[in-house]
Amino acid sequence: MLPLLQARISLIFDILGEFVVSATPLAINFHSFKLKIDLSNGTTFRLNEQYRDDQLQRYAYYWLDDVNNLIIGWDNAPHHPHISTHPDHKHVTLQTNIHPSTETDLTAVLGVIHEELSTKEV
Template identity: 35%
Template sequence: MTEILKEVAKKLLDYDIVLKVEFFGTKVRAYLVRGYIFDVYHNQTLGKYSYTLIKEDRRIAGWDNAPHHVSVETYPDHFHDVDGKIKPSYLSGDPLEDLDRVLNVVKNILGEV
């Protein structure tokens, strides 16, 4: 586990929607209110990241930089919205920088879903 992920876990616990966090190698899993799960994957060596909101083993929304949506203007960075549409993502890939922006969207989704 990296120092960045330790900091991410600490920061996640500051959000009122986060109940607890666990570590899985290069991923931090946050258990949220209303049965949601939020995963933060970060591999600094490979330059890979993803932030995923999950409910009942189904991705609700997520951001990542897997290079498979070449038509997105922010390729390889992209956002999977709650309707399954692929949209541009303007995240940095640094979870300490991205977390506030991502968690604001997550909070909105939890209020809407």
């Protein structure tokens, strides 16, 4: 699991490096890990990934404002079958505000966050 974790942290720094204040592992076990990334504008990015045979099975990526309110959250929990991109979807501003998501991997999600951080204050 450590090589996967190290690769994810490297990817985060490759894409968001100029905005990263700290990266803190919150949990690491045999098949999953959680990270908290503090960003320079006071927001945080939370990552939760679960693997089977080194293949990503489940993900949840949540970007939170400075008081932990949701900005955008992406995940692939299969609880919204009516969404066209099922099981991939995103929650915008509220957990109940669910949208299809074309951002289905960490690189795409980090790209969205980078774009937002580069163009405006959140």
